[in-house]
Amino acid sequence: MIEARGLTKRYGAKTAVDDLSFTVRPGSVTGFLGPNGAGKSTTMRLLLGLDRPTSGEALVGGKRYHEHRAPLREVGALLEARAVHPGRSARAHLLALARTEGIPARRVDEVIELVGLTGVARKRVGGFSLGMGQRLGIATALLGDPAVVMLDEPVNGLDPDGVLWIRTLLKGLAAEGRAVLVSSHLMSEMAQTADHLVVVGRGRLLADTSVTELTARTQDAAVTVRSPQAARLAVLLRGVGARSATTGDADRLEVHGATAAQVGEVAGRHGVVLHELHARTSTLEEAYMALTRDSREYRTDDEDQPDGTAAEGAAR
Amino acid sequence: MSSTSTAGGGSRGTRRVAGSQSTGSGGASLPRVVGGEWTKLATLRSTWVLVLVVLVLGIGVATLSGWGVSQALEAAETSGQVPPGGPPGGFQTGPTGQLVPILSSTSLAALLLAVLGGLAVTGEYATGTITATLTAVPRRWPVLAAKALVLLVLAGVVALVVSFAALLLGASFFPEDVRVGLGDDGVLGAVLANAAGMVALALLGLGVGAVLRSTAGTITLLVALVFVAPPLLPVFGVDWLTTASEHTPVSAALSFAQLDGSAPYGSTAAVLVLVGWAVVPLVAGLVLLQRRDA
Numbered sequence: 291m292i293e294a295r296g297l298t299k300r301y302g303a304k305t306a307v308d309d310l311s312f313t314v315r316p317g318s319v320t321g322f323l324g325p326n327g328a329g330k331s332t333t334m335r336l337l338l339g340l341d342r343p344t345s346g347e348a349l350v351g352g353k354r355y356h357e358h359r360a361p362l363r364e365v366g367a368l369l370e371a372r373a374v375h376p377g378r379s380a381r382a383h384l385l386a387l388a389r390t391e392g393i394p395a396r397r398v399d400e401v402i403e404l405v406g407l408t409g410v411a412r413k414r415v416g417g418f419s420l421g422m423g424q425r426l427g428i429a430t431a432l433l434g435d436p437a438v439v440m441l442d443e444p445v446n447g448l449d450p451d452g453v454l455w456i457r458t459l460l461k462g463l464a465a466e467g468r469a470v471l472v473s474s475h476l477m478s479e480m481a482q483t484a485d486h487l488v489v490v491g492r493g494r495l496l497a498d499t500s501v502t503e504l505t506a507r508t509q510d511a512a513v514t515v516r517s518p519q520a521a522r523l524a525v526l527l528r529g530v531g532a533r534s535a536t537t538g539d540a541d542r543l544e545v546h547g548a549t550a551a552q553v554g555e556v557a558g559r560h561g562v563v564l565h566e567l568h569a570r571t572s573t574l575e576e577a578y579m580a581l582t583r584d585s586r587e588y589r590t591d592d593e594d595q596p597d598g599t600a601a602e603g604a605a606r
Numbered sequence: 607m608s609s610t611s612t613a614g615g616g617s618r619g620t621r622r623v624a625g626s627q628s629t630g631s632g633g634a635s636l637p638r639v640v641g642g643e644w645t646k647l648a649t650l651r652s653t654w655v656l657v658l659v660v661l662v663l664g665i666g667v668a669t670l671s672g673w674g675v676s677q678a679l680e681a682a683e684t685s686g687q688v689p690p691g692g693p694p695g696g697f698q699t700g701p702t703g704q705l706v707p708i709l710s711s712t713s714l715a716a717l718l719l720a721v722l723g724g725l726a727v728t729g730e731y732a733t734g735t736i737t738a739t740l741t742a743v744p745r746r747w748p749v750l751a752a753k754a755l756v757l758l759v760l761a762g763v764v765a766l767v768v769s770f771a772a773l774l775l776g777a778s779f780f781p782e783d784v785r786v787g788l789g790d791d792g793v794l795g796a797v798l799a800n801a802a803g804m805v806a807l808a809l810l811g812l813g814v815g816a817v818l819r820s821t822a823g824t825i826t827l828l829v830a831l832v833f834v835a836p837p838l839l840p841v842f843g844v845d846w847l848t849t850a851s852e853h854t855p856v857s858a859a860l861s862f863a864q865l866d867g868s869a870p871y872g873s874t875a876a877v878l879v880l881v882g883w884a885v886v887p888l889v890a891g892l893v894l895l896q897r898r899d900a
Contacts, residue, residue: 339744340737341899356744359633367741373734375650382649383735390642390742392630430738435629 291316291469292337292438296346299332299493306332308493309346314471314486316437319464321484321501322473325582329493330473331369334442338367350438360391362434368441372423376416380407380426383415384433393434401429406455420447428459438469445479457483477578491582505574513545513553516566523553523562530556541565634743636752642742643752646735647726647760656722657764664715664768665775671711672776675704679780701786701793705863708776709800713856715768716804717832719761723811724824726753727891731819740900750816750892757808765804769797795873796863802880803859807832809884810855816891832856855883 292314299307307329314320324330335341337348339355347354351364358364374383384398402411405425410418415426424447431439441460445453460483464470474480480487480501487504489497497504515534517523520541524534532548545553550569557564632638647653727750730736743749773793777786788794810831815824831854839851851857852870858879861869869876 335900338741340740355741358744360631361634361744362742363629365741369737370734373737375646375729375733375735377650377652378646379649382645383738386642386645386649387738387742388642389645390639391634392632392638394630397629433629 291349291351292440292471293349294333294337294346295349297333297336297343297348298345299329299336299341300344306493307336307343310490310493310495311346312488312495312498314438314469314488316469317464317467318485319460319470319472319483320486320488321480322471322488322490323477323480323578324473324475324490324496326475327492328475328490328582330475330490331442332493333490334367334369334440334471334473337440338365338369340369360434362387362391362393362436364434364436365438365440366431366434366436367439368424368427368431368444370442371420371427371446372415372418374415374423374426377414379412379414380418380429381411383426384429387430388433391434397433397435401432404432405429421449421452424448424452428456436468438471439463440471442473443475444472445474445476453479477575481574489578489581491584496581501574504577512570513548513550514566514568514570515543515545515553515557515564516541517543517557517562517564519562522560523557526556526560526562527553634745634748636748639743639748639752640755643726643749643756647753647756650729652725653722653760656718656725657760660715660718660722660764661768663718664712665771667714668708668711668768668772669775672704672708673779675707676779676781679703700784700866701790702864702866702868704777704780704784704786705773705793705796705865706860708772709769709796709863710856710860711776712768712772712800712804713832716765716807716856716859717828719764719804720807720811720814720828720832721825723757723761723808723813724815724828725821726757726812727815728819728821728824732821736900746895747892750812750888750895753812754809754888757812758805761805761808762801765801765808766798768804769801772800773797792862792865796865799859799862799873799876799880802877803855806859806880806884807855810887813884813887813889813891817887817894853879855880858883 294313295311297307297310298305310329310333322330322333332341336343337350337355339348351358355361355365374380378386381398381402384401385395387393388395388398399408399411402408405428407422407425407429410422415423418426424444428441428444431441439460444460445456448456460470460472464485472480472483484501486500487497488495489499514537515523516539518541520536520543524536524543527534527543527545527548530548530552532545532552534543534545536542537544548556550567554564554567556562557567730739739749740746770788773786773788780786786793788797807828811824811828814827815821818824818827836851836854836857839847849870857870858876861871861876862873871879
């Protein structure tokens with residue numbers, strides 16, 4: 291269980307986290323979403339007692355983090371991948387942390403096995419790929435078998451195999467009754483993993499909702515149709531009560547208020563040639579983009595198109 | 607590398623409550639944090655490389671220095687002339703004339719021990735390990751205390767080996783009738799003080815590292831303190847700068863070797879100077895560690 295209450299962090303004049311309140315419940319995966327610079331990592335640092343909040347409080351497992359005597363057994367966290375001395379082996383890194391809280395060496399080998407690093411456990415971390423670094427970070431998070439797991443962008447740098455592995459792992463952790471908080475700036479990733487979503491932008495809470503609720507809220511059916519006789523089709527469609535508008539190209543219409551089948555029938559009946567016809571439902575990705583449009587910190591003007599996600603995805 | 611199993615010692619639905627046999631029990635007590643910090647220090651190759659270099663350089667330079675002084679002494683005696691500058695210059699035949707050049711030759715080794723101390727904390731900031739460290743020990747102070755204890759022991763052993771070996775090898779070139787030995791008055795004290803000075807520098811390095819959190823800044827400051835300040839400060843002819851140069855860690859440790867009474871202050875003051883250099887930056891680092899965002 292993680293509870294943030296009115297959490298605020300200012301760095302000089304810049305407010306990184308602004309009166310943020312949310313709860314992460316055990317037994318489910320909570321996605322922590324927001325554009326780059328939204329305050330996700332700062333919030334996690336506040337939750338872990340690494341940075342001190344300007345105001346508000348963060349409770350993890352019912353206490354402030356630093357009040358836990360053996361915090362690794364309560365909360366496991368991955369903040370930055372590869373935040374490990376490159377000259378140390380993966381096993382030595384884990385062993386040093388384990389010793390500070392009396393966690394037996396057996397558990398170290400267990401988590402190494404769990405993340406699939408057994409073969410390279412005694413190799414120096416400097417030679418690890420980004421993906422291996424992420425796995426080591428996850429092993430670190432799971433070292434104390436904690437009730438709360440907090441991972442900052444865990445799929446960064448993982449290959450598709452690794453991404454799938456993380457998804458399965460996170461769902462498994464939640465199924466075991468743990469509270470799981472995973473940050474990401476990619477809605478597509480969260481849509482497949484999270485049960486609940488906490489969306490932030492510019493440090494503020496934008497949404498605290500379940501994935502299904504957000505999807506339902508943003509369903510916005512539209513039909514895209516491309517025809518050399520677009521103008522004529524638009525008139526015909528108005529006749530059956532559908533609104534249509536050209537989008538960019540003169541031969542392309544976006545139609546609301548009619549299904550793809552209805553559009554096709556109208557066109558067929560009047561002999562209008564169609565080059566393309568498809569139904570488009572607003573995706574979670576678009577819902578997310580709409581939600582965070584005004585709060586993205588770094589963006590280019592043309593990034594505001596619905597497909598601007600590509601630019602977002604490439605960043606970070 | 608893909609695996610579908612999840613975490614924990616237990617299977618689905620049988621997750622442990624905190625403190626199961628799989629992960630042990632109890633908190634991050636100081637002895638445990640000491641264990642963790644020792645593991646960190648001992649599992650870095652750079653630690654042992656640095657220790658080896660300290661041993662080789664410390665003993666090696668002191669041995670060369672002893673040989674050089676003994677050669678010069680011999681040359682002066684055979685030619686029957688007192689070298690320019692004469693006693694009490696570098697050619698004293700007394701114990702001070704042997705102790706000071708030999709023991710002061712370990713200051714490069716002492717600087718490297720200080721760097722080792724600094725790296726123990728700046729290395730964590732540079733690599734990001736500090737995040738993992740402080741999430742494991744959110745009370746924070748035990749981390750720096752444990753680092754200090756671990757460093758005290760490692761640097762202590764190395765400093766004692768270097769100091770004793772430096773004296774025994776360095777003095778071995780002198781004729782038996784004038785050669786200083788550990789049994790002579792004040793010699794054992796001078797050797798132990800030299801080791802203490804090296805340990806004080808190691809702790810100073812740790813403290814400075816904890817304050818500055820940057821490797822480059824820490825090393826720069828340490829070099830300035832050990833090698834630049836002592837010869838540079840008196841050049842200006844300003845009294846308080848000269849006094850300051852006499853109170854650097856290396857000067858304080860070396861004052862124990864000045865058995866001819868040329869030391870600027872007594873042994874109690876020298877001990878206080880060394881303790882001050884070791885403790886004050888460390889306390890400052892401790893306070894900042896508690897207060898600052900990690």
